[in-house]
Amino acid sequence: MSSLATLLVLADGRLPSGGHAHSGGLEAQVAAGRVRSLGDVEGFLRGRLHTAGLVAAAFAAAAVAGRVADLDAGLDARTPSPALRRASRAQGRALLRAGRAMWSLPAFRDLHHPVALGVLAAAAGLRPLDAAVAAAHGVVTGPASAAVRLLGLDPYQVHALLARLAPSCDEIAASAVSFVHAPADDLPAAGAPLLDIGAELHATWEVRLFAS
Template sequence: MSRAALLVLADGRFPAGGHAHSGGAEAAVGAGRITDAESLEAFCRGRLHTAGLVSAALAAAAVLGVPPRELDAAADARTPSPALRLAARKLGRQLTRAARATWPSAELDALAREFPKGAHQPVVLGLAARAAGLEAVDAAYCAVYESVSGPASATVRLLSLDPFDATAVLARLAPELDRVADQAVEAARNVADEGTDALPAASAPLLEIAAELHAAWPVRLFAS
Protein backbone atom coordinates (compact mmCIF):
# COMPACT_ATOMS: atom_id res chain seq x y z
CA MET A 1 0.00 0.00 0.00
CA SER A 2 0.94 3.61 -0.36
CA ARG A 3 0.16 5.72 2.69
CA ALA A 4 0.17 8.81 0.44
CA ALA A 5 -3.00 7.47 -1.20
CA LEU A 6 -4.72 8.51 2.03
CA LEU A 7 -3.83 12.13 1.29
CA VAL A 8 -5.32 11.83 -2.20
CA LEU A 9 -8.57 10.37 -0.86
CA ALA A 10 -8.86 12.77 2.08
CA ASP A 11 -8.04 15.89 0.06
CA GLY A 12 -10.93 18.35 0.09
CA ARG A 13 -10.32 18.82 -3.64
CA PHE A 14 -10.88 15.15 -4.42
CA PRO A 15 -13.55 15.55 -7.13
CA ALA A 16 -16.44 13.68 -5.54
CA GLY A 17 -19.05 16.39 -5.03
CA GLY A 18 -18.39 17.35 -1.39
CA HIS A 19 -18.07 21.04 -2.22
CA ALA A 20 -21.83 21.38 -2.75
CA HIS A 21 -22.72 20.10 0.74
CA SER A 22 -22.41 21.80 4.13
CA GLY A 23 -22.93 18.80 6.41
CA GLY A 24 -25.86 20.52 8.08
CA ALA A 25 -23.95 23.76 8.70
CA GLU A 26 -26.19 25.87 6.46
CA ALA A 27 -29.31 24.80 8.35
CA ALA A 28 -27.55 25.42 11.69
CA VAL A 29 -26.39 28.86 10.57
CA GLY A 30 -29.93 29.66 9.43
CA ALA A 31 -31.33 28.61 12.81
CA GLY A 32 -28.75 30.71 14.66
CA ARG A 33 -26.98 27.69 16.15
CA ILE A 34 -23.67 28.48 14.44
CA THR A 35 -22.69 32.12 14.73
CA ASP A 36 -18.93 32.09 15.31
CA ALA A 37 -15.89 29.83 15.72
CA GLU A 38 -16.95 28.69 19.17
CA SER A 39 -20.40 27.54 18.11
CA LEU A 40 -18.90 26.00 14.95
CA GLU A 41 -16.65 23.93 17.20
CA ALA A 42 -19.60 22.75 19.30
CA PHE A 43 -21.52 21.84 16.13
CA CYS A 44 -18.55 19.94 14.69
CA ARG A 45 -17.98 18.10 17.97
CA GLY A 46 -21.60 16.96 18.00
CA ARG A 47 -21.46 15.86 14.40
CA LEU A 48 -18.16 14.03 14.92
CA HIS A 49 -19.48 11.92 17.79
CA THR A 50 -22.73 11.04 16.00
CA ALA A 51 -22.80 11.09 12.19
CA GLY A 52 -18.98 11.07 12.06
CA LEU A 53 -18.65 7.98 14.24
CA VAL A 54 -21.35 6.09 12.33
CA SER A 55 -19.83 6.98 8.94
CA ALA A 56 -16.36 6.01 10.07
CA ALA A 57 -17.52 2.62 11.33
CA LEU A 58 -19.38 1.93 8.08
CA ALA A 59 -16.33 2.92 6.03
CA ALA A 60 -13.98 0.82 8.17
CA ALA A 61 -16.29 -2.19 7.91
CA ALA A 62 -16.32 -1.86 4.10
CA VAL A 63 -12.52 -1.96 4.08
CA LEU A 64 -12.63 -5.10 6.22
CA GLY A 65 -14.74 -6.81 3.57
CA VAL A 66 -18.28 -6.64 4.97
CA PRO A 67 -20.62 -6.88 1.94
CA PRO A 68 -21.67 -3.40 0.68
CA ARG A 69 -25.33 -4.48 0.47
CA GLU A 70 -25.42 -5.18 4.23
CA LEU A 71 -23.60 -1.97 5.09
CA ASP A 72 -25.88 0.08 2.87
CA ALA A 73 -28.93 -1.32 4.68
CA ALA A 74 -27.24 -0.55 8.01
CA ALA A 75 -26.61 3.03 6.83
CA ASP A 76 -30.27 3.42 5.82
CA ALA A 77 -31.36 2.18 9.25
CA ARG A 78 -29.12 4.80 10.88
CA THR A 79 -30.33 7.68 8.69
CA PRO A 80 -33.98 8.51 9.48
CA SER A 81 -34.14 11.68 7.32
CA PRO A 82 -35.05 10.98 3.67
CA ALA A 83 -33.20 14.18 2.67
CA LEU A 84 -30.01 12.90 4.30
CA ARG A 85 -30.41 9.47 2.72
CA LEU A 86 -30.75 11.12 -0.67
CA ALA A 87 -27.71 13.33 -0.07
CA ALA A 88 -25.66 10.33 1.13
CA ARG A 89 -26.58 8.33 -1.99
CA LYS A 90 -25.87 11.23 -4.34
CA LEU A 91 -22.46 11.71 -2.76
CA GLY A 92 -21.91 7.96 -2.84
CA ARG A 93 -22.63 7.90 -6.55
CA GLN A 94 -20.24 10.78 -7.21
CA LEU A 95 -17.54 9.14 -5.10
CA THR A 96 -18.05 5.86 -6.95
CA ARG A 97 -17.38 7.65 -10.23
CA ALA A 98 -14.30 9.45 -8.93
CA ALA A 99 -12.89 6.36 -7.21
CA ARG A 100 -13.39 4.14 -10.26
CA ALA A 101 -11.50 6.60 -12.43
CA THR A 102 -8.77 7.02 -9.79
CA TRP A 103 -8.29 3.47 -8.45
CA PRO A 104 -9.84 1.07 -10.99
CA SER A 105 -11.06 -2.09 -9.26
CA ALA A 106 -13.46 -4.95 -9.90
CA GLU A 107 -15.12 -4.30 -6.53
CA LEU A 108 -15.91 -0.70 -7.40
CA ASP A 109 -17.24 -1.81 -10.81
CA ALA A 110 -19.50 -4.31 -9.03
CA LEU A 111 -20.66 -1.59 -6.63
CA ALA A 112 -21.55 0.70 -9.56
CA ARG A 113 -23.58 -2.13 -11.10
CA GLU A 114 -25.36 -2.97 -7.85
CA PHE A 115 -26.10 0.67 -6.94
CA PRO A 116 -26.51 2.62 -10.20
CA LYS A 117 -28.00 5.58 -8.28
CA GLY A 118 -25.42 5.35 -5.52
CA ALA A 119 -24.80 3.54 -2.24
CA HIS A 120 -24.40 5.49 1.02
CA GLN A 121 -21.23 7.58 0.79
CA PRO A 122 -19.37 6.02 3.79
CA VAL A 123 -19.78 2.55 2.27
CA VAL A 124 -18.30 3.78 -1.01
CA LEU A 125 -15.56 5.57 0.90
CA GLY A 126 -14.56 2.27 2.48
CA LEU A 127 -14.45 0.48 -0.86
CA ALA A 128 -12.49 3.35 -2.39
CA ALA A 129 -9.95 3.11 0.44
CA ARG A 130 -9.78 -0.65 -0.14
CA ALA A 131 -9.18 -0.12 -3.85
CA ALA A 132 -6.44 2.38 -3.00
CA GLY A 133 -4.74 -0.24 -0.85
CA LEU A 134 -5.55 1.57 2.39
CA GLU A 135 -6.60 0.08 5.71
CA ALA A 136 -9.72 0.27 7.83
CA VAL A 137 -8.27 2.91 10.11
CA ASP A 138 -7.41 5.09 7.09
CA ALA A 139 -11.00 5.02 5.85
CA ALA A 140 -12.20 5.81 9.37
CA TYR A 141 -9.89 8.83 9.48
CA CYS A 142 -11.23 10.07 6.13
CA ALA A 143 -14.80 9.78 7.40
CA VAL A 144 -14.26 11.51 10.73
CA TYR A 145 -12.28 14.30 9.10
CA GLU A 146 -14.94 14.82 6.42
CA SER A 147 -17.60 14.97 9.13
CA VAL A 148 -16.04 18.17 10.51
CA SER A 149 -14.10 19.67 7.60
CA GLY A 150 -17.24 19.98 5.43
CA PRO A 151 -19.17 22.11 7.96
CA ALA A 152 -16.05 24.17 8.73
CA SER A 153 -15.35 25.16 5.13
CA ALA A 154 -19.08 25.77 4.47
CA THR A 155 -19.24 28.09 7.49
CA VAL A 156 -16.36 30.14 6.10
CA ARG A 157 -18.52 30.78 3.04
CA LEU A 158 -21.81 31.20 4.92
CA LEU A 159 -20.68 33.55 7.69
CA SER A 160 -17.52 34.99 6.11
CA LEU A 161 -15.88 33.45 9.17
CA ASP A 162 -12.12 34.02 9.38
CA PRO A 163 -10.66 30.94 7.61
CA PHE A 164 -7.82 30.75 10.15
CA ASP A 165 -10.35 30.48 12.98
CA ALA A 166 -12.22 27.71 11.15
CA THR A 167 -8.98 25.79 10.56
CA ALA A 168 -8.00 26.20 14.20
CA VAL A 169 -11.33 24.58 15.15
CA LEU A 170 -10.32 21.52 13.12
CA ALA A 171 -6.89 21.46 14.75
CA ARG A 172 -8.42 21.61 18.24
CA LEU A 173 -10.69 18.67 17.38
CA ALA A 174 -7.78 16.51 16.14
CA PRO A 175 -7.28 14.47 19.36
CA GLU A 176 -11.00 13.68 19.35
CA LEU A 177 -10.80 12.65 15.69
CA ASP A 178 -8.11 10.13 16.71
CA ARG A 179 -10.31 8.66 19.42
CA VAL A 180 -13.45 8.44 17.29
CA ALA A 181 -11.54 6.82 14.41
CA ASP A 182 -10.19 4.15 16.77
CA GLN A 183 -13.63 3.60 18.27
CA ALA A 184 -15.09 3.18 14.77
CA VAL A 185 -12.49 0.61 13.73
CA GLU A 186 -13.05 -1.37 16.91
CA ALA A 187 -16.79 -1.52 16.23
CA ALA A 188 -16.17 -2.47 12.59
CA ARG A 189 -13.98 -5.40 13.65
CA ASN A 190 -16.88 -6.80 15.67
CA VAL A 191 -19.12 -7.03 12.59
CA ALA A 192 -17.50 -10.31 11.53
CA ASP A 193 -18.85 -12.03 14.66
CA GLU A 194 -21.87 -9.96 15.59
CA GLY A 195 -23.19 -8.70 12.24
CA THR A 196 -23.89 -5.05 11.38
CA ASP A 197 -25.74 -4.56 14.68
CA ALA A 198 -22.26 -4.15 16.15
CA LEU A 199 -21.93 -0.85 14.26
CA PRO A 200 -22.65 2.31 16.28
CA ALA A 201 -26.03 3.99 15.81
CA ALA A 202 -25.28 7.35 17.45
CA SER A 203 -27.98 9.71 16.30
CA ALA A 204 -28.17 13.51 16.14
CA PRO A 205 -31.91 14.24 15.96
CA LEU A 206 -31.37 17.95 15.32
CA LEU A 207 -29.20 17.20 12.27
CA GLU A 208 -31.93 14.94 10.90
CA ILE A 209 -34.77 17.39 11.55
CA ALA A 210 -32.82 20.40 10.28
CA ALA A 211 -31.90 18.49 7.11
CA GLU A 212 -35.59 17.99 6.34
CA LEU A 213 -36.31 21.69 6.88
CA HIS A 214 -33.27 22.73 4.85
CA ALA A 215 -34.30 20.56 1.90
CA ALA A 216 -37.47 22.67 1.63
CA TRP A 217 -35.71 26.05 1.62
CA PRO A 218 -36.38 27.79 -1.71
CA VAL A 219 -33.02 29.60 -1.64
CA ARG A 220 -29.87 27.99 -0.30
CA LEU A 221 -26.18 27.82 -1.11
CA PHE A 222 -25.66 24.14 -0.35
CA ALA A 223 -27.45 20.94 -1.39
CA SER A 224 -27.48 19.65 2.21
Protein backbone atom coordinates in the same frame (compact mmCIF):
# COMPACT_ATOMS: atom_id res chain seq x y z
CA MET B 1 2.42 5.71 -4.00
CA SER B 2 2.79 5.18 -0.26
CA SER B 3 -0.17 4.32 1.94
CA LEU B 4 0.03 7.74 3.59
CA ALA B 5 0.05 9.52 0.24
CA THR B 6 -2.91 7.43 -0.91
CA LEU B 7 -4.82 8.37 2.23
CA LEU B 8 -4.11 12.04 1.54
CA VAL B 9 -5.52 11.64 -1.97
CA LEU B 10 -8.67 10.04 -0.59
CA ALA B 11 -9.13 12.67 2.15
CA ASP B 12 -8.32 15.66 -0.06
CA GLY B 13 -11.20 18.14 -0.10
CA ARG B 14 -10.37 18.87 -3.74
CA LEU B 15 -11.29 15.33 -4.77
CA PRO B 16 -14.12 15.79 -7.33
CA SER B 17 -16.73 13.96 -5.29
CA GLY B 18 -19.17 16.81 -4.66
CA GLY B 19 -18.36 17.37 -1.01
CA HIS B 20 -18.06 21.13 -1.51
CA ALA B 21 -21.79 21.26 -2.24
CA HIS B 22 -22.80 19.99 1.21
CA SER B 23 -22.64 21.72 4.60
CA GLY B 24 -23.34 18.68 6.78
CA GLY B 25 -26.46 20.33 8.16
CA LEU B 26 -24.71 23.54 9.13
CA GLU B 27 -26.65 25.80 6.75
CA ALA B 28 -29.96 24.94 8.40
CA GLN B 29 -28.52 25.52 11.88
CA VAL B 30 -27.06 28.88 10.86
CA ALA B 31 -30.43 29.93 9.44
CA ALA B 32 -32.12 28.88 12.69
CA GLY B 33 -29.73 31.07 14.67
CA ARG B 34 -28.17 28.19 16.57
CA VAL B 35 -24.69 28.64 15.06
CA ARG B 36 -23.43 32.22 14.89
CA SER B 37 -19.78 32.28 15.90
CA LEU B 38 -16.55 30.31 15.74
CA GLY B 39 -17.32 28.93 19.19
CA ASP B 40 -20.72 27.74 17.99
CA VAL B 41 -19.08 26.08 14.99
CA GLU B 42 -16.70 24.26 17.32
CA GLY B 43 -19.62 22.94 19.35
CA PHE B 44 -21.42 21.89 16.18
CA LEU B 45 -18.37 20.08 14.83
CA ARG B 46 -17.64 18.29 18.08
CA GLY B 47 -21.23 17.11 18.30
CA ARG B 48 -21.20 16.01 14.68
CA LEU B 49 -17.92 14.17 15.13
CA HIS B 50 -19.25 12.11 18.04
CA THR B 51 -22.51 11.22 16.26
CA ALA B 52 -22.35 11.19 12.46
CA GLY B 53 -18.56 10.99 12.61
CA LEU B 54 -18.49 7.83 14.69
CA VAL B 55 -21.13 6.18 12.51
CA ALA B 56 -19.43 7.16 9.27
CA ALA B 57 -16.01 6.07 10.50
CA ALA B 58 -17.30 2.69 11.69
CA PHE B 59 -19.12 1.96 8.44
CA ALA B 60 -16.22 3.12 6.28
CA ALA B 61 -13.78 0.95 8.24
CA ALA B 62 -16.06 -2.08 8.08
CA ALA B 63 -16.60 -1.64 4.33
CA VAL B 64 -12.86 -2.10 3.79
CA ALA B 65 -13.34 -5.64 5.08
CA GLY B 66 -16.36 -6.35 2.83
CA ARG B 67 -20.09 -7.01 3.55
CA VAL B 68 -20.86 -3.90 1.51
CA ALA B 69 -24.52 -4.63 0.82
CA ASP B 70 -25.29 -5.34 4.50
CA LEU B 71 -23.44 -2.23 5.60
CA ASP B 72 -25.22 -0.04 3.08
CA ALA B 73 -28.59 -1.32 4.27
CA GLY B 74 -27.53 -0.80 7.88
CA LEU B 75 -26.52 2.78 7.22
CA ASP B 76 -29.78 3.41 5.40
CA ALA B 77 -31.63 2.29 8.53
CA ARG B 78 -29.57 4.71 10.62
CA THR B 79 -30.48 7.68 8.43
CA PRO B 80 -34.12 8.53 9.24
CA SER B 81 -34.20 11.74 7.18
CA PRO B 82 -35.02 11.11 3.50
CA ALA B 83 -33.15 14.30 2.61
CA LEU B 84 -30.00 13.05 4.35
CA ARG B 85 -30.33 9.65 2.69
CA ARG B 86 -30.48 11.33 -0.71
CA ALA B 87 -27.50 13.53 0.12
CA SER B 88 -25.42 10.60 1.35
CA ARG B 89 -26.16 8.51 -1.72
CA ALA B 90 -25.49 11.43 -4.06
CA GLN B 91 -22.08 11.92 -2.46
CA GLY B 92 -21.48 8.17 -2.55
CA ARG B 93 -22.19 7.99 -6.27
CA ALA B 94 -19.90 10.96 -6.92
CA LEU B 95 -17.15 9.39 -4.81
CA LEU B 96 -17.41 6.09 -6.68
CA ARG B 97 -17.20 7.94 -9.97
CA ALA B 98 -14.05 9.72 -8.83
CA GLY B 99 -12.63 6.48 -7.48
CA ARG B 100 -13.06 4.67 -10.78
CA ALA B 101 -10.75 7.19 -12.40
CA MET B 102 -8.01 6.15 -9.95
CA TRP B 103 -8.51 2.49 -9.02
CA SER B 104 -10.28 -0.65 -10.16
CA LEU B 105 -13.53 -0.84 -8.19
CA PRO B 106 -16.29 -3.42 -7.82
CA ALA B 107 -19.42 -2.73 -9.84
CA PHE B 108 -21.23 -0.72 -7.16
CA ARG B 109 -23.22 2.26 -8.43
CA ASP B 110 -25.31 3.52 -5.52
CA LEU B 111 -23.86 3.42 -2.00
CA HIS B 112 -24.02 5.67 1.02
CA HIS B 113 -20.97 7.90 1.18
CA PRO B 114 -19.19 6.22 4.14
CA VAL B 115 -19.63 2.78 2.58
CA ALA B 116 -18.37 4.06 -0.77
CA LEU B 117 -15.39 5.54 1.06
CA GLY B 118 -14.58 2.12 2.50
CA VAL B 119 -14.85 0.53 -0.95
CA LEU B 120 -12.37 3.06 -2.34
CA ALA B 121 -10.03 2.59 0.60
CA ALA B 122 -10.00 -1.17 0.03
CA ALA B 123 -9.34 -0.71 -3.69
CA ALA B 124 -6.46 1.63 -2.87
CA GLY B 125 -4.88 -0.88 -0.50
CA LEU B 126 -5.61 1.13 2.64
CA ARG B 127 -6.41 -0.22 6.09
CA PRO B 128 -9.75 0.05 7.92
CA LEU B 129 -8.13 2.62 10.23
CA ASP B 130 -7.21 4.75 7.23
CA ALA B 131 -10.81 4.72 6.01
CA ALA B 132 -12.04 5.60 9.51
CA VAL B 133 -9.64 8.55 9.72
CA ALA B 134 -10.73 9.82 6.30
CA ALA B 135 -14.40 9.51 7.27
CA ALA B 136 -13.99 11.30 10.60
CA HIS B 137 -11.89 14.00 8.97
CA GLY B 138 -14.48 14.58 6.25
CA VAL B 139 -17.33 14.89 8.73
CA VAL B 140 -15.74 18.00 10.24
CA THR B 141 -13.86 19.56 7.32
CA GLY B 142 -16.90 19.82 5.08
CA PRO B 143 -19.00 21.84 7.54
CA ALA B 144 -15.93 23.85 8.58
CA SER B 145 -15.42 24.96 4.98
CA ALA B 146 -19.12 25.77 4.73
CA ALA B 147 -18.88 27.86 7.91
CA VAL B 148 -16.40 30.21 6.24
CA ARG B 149 -18.92 30.90 3.48
CA LEU B 150 -22.04 30.98 5.64
CA LEU B 151 -20.71 33.10 8.51
CA GLY B 152 -17.80 34.95 6.93
CA LEU B 153 -15.37 33.50 9.46
CA ASP B 154 -11.62 33.91 9.28
CA PRO B 155 -10.39 30.79 7.41
CA TYR B 156 -7.18 30.80 9.47
CA GLN B 157 -9.17 30.55 12.68
CA VAL B 158 -11.34 27.81 11.19
CA HIS B 159 -8.29 25.77 10.26
CA ALA B 160 -6.86 26.32 13.74
CA LEU B 161 -10.11 24.81 15.01
CA LEU B 162 -9.65 21.82 12.70
CA ALA B 163 -6.15 21.36 14.10
CA ARG B 164 -7.59 21.29 17.64
CA LEU B 165 -10.12 18.68 16.54
CA ALA B 166 -7.50 16.41 14.95
CA PRO B 167 -6.85 14.36 18.14
CA SER B 168 -10.60 13.82 18.54
CA CYS B 169 -10.79 12.61 14.93
CA ASP B 170 -8.03 10.09 15.72
CA GLU B 171 -9.89 8.92 18.83
CA ILE B 172 -13.15 8.48 16.93
CA ALA B 173 -11.34 6.56 14.18
CA ALA B 174 -9.65 4.27 16.71
CA SER B 175 -12.99 3.55 18.36
CA ALA B 176 -14.64 2.91 15.00
CA VAL B 177 -12.08 0.28 14.02
CA SER B 178 -13.18 -1.93 16.91
CA PHE B 179 -16.38 -2.61 14.95
CA VAL B 180 -14.70 -3.77 11.72
CA HIS B 181 -15.77 -7.41 12.07
CA ALA B 182 -19.02 -6.83 13.95
CA PRO B 183 -22.40 -7.53 12.30
CA ALA B 184 -23.89 -4.48 10.61
CA ASP B 185 -26.64 -4.34 13.23
CA ASP B 186 -24.03 -3.96 15.99
CA LEU B 187 -22.26 -0.95 14.50
CA PRO B 188 -22.78 2.49 16.13
CA ALA B 189 -26.15 4.16 15.63
CA ALA B 190 -25.56 7.56 17.23
CA GLY B 191 -28.00 10.12 15.87
CA ALA B 192 -28.75 13.84 15.93
CA PRO B 193 -32.53 14.34 15.61
CA LEU B 194 -32.24 18.12 15.33
CA LEU B 195 -30.06 17.71 12.24
CA ASP B 196 -32.59 15.29 10.75
CA ILE B 197 -35.36 17.82 11.26
CA GLY B 198 -33.18 20.62 9.91
CA ALA B 199 -32.35 18.58 6.83
CA GLU B 200 -36.02 18.07 6.00
CA LEU B 201 -36.72 21.78 6.38
CA HIS B 202 -33.62 22.70 4.40
CA ALA B 203 -34.76 20.49 1.52
CA THR B 204 -37.86 22.66 1.08
CA TRP B 205 -35.97 25.94 0.66
CA GLU B 206 -36.15 27.53 -2.76
CA VAL B 207 -32.83 29.35 -2.27
CA ARG B 208 -29.85 27.81 -0.50
CA LEU B 209 -26.08 27.73 -0.82
CA PHE B 210 -25.66 24.00 -0.16
CA ALA B 211 -27.46 20.85 -1.22
CA SER B 212 -27.60 19.67 2.39
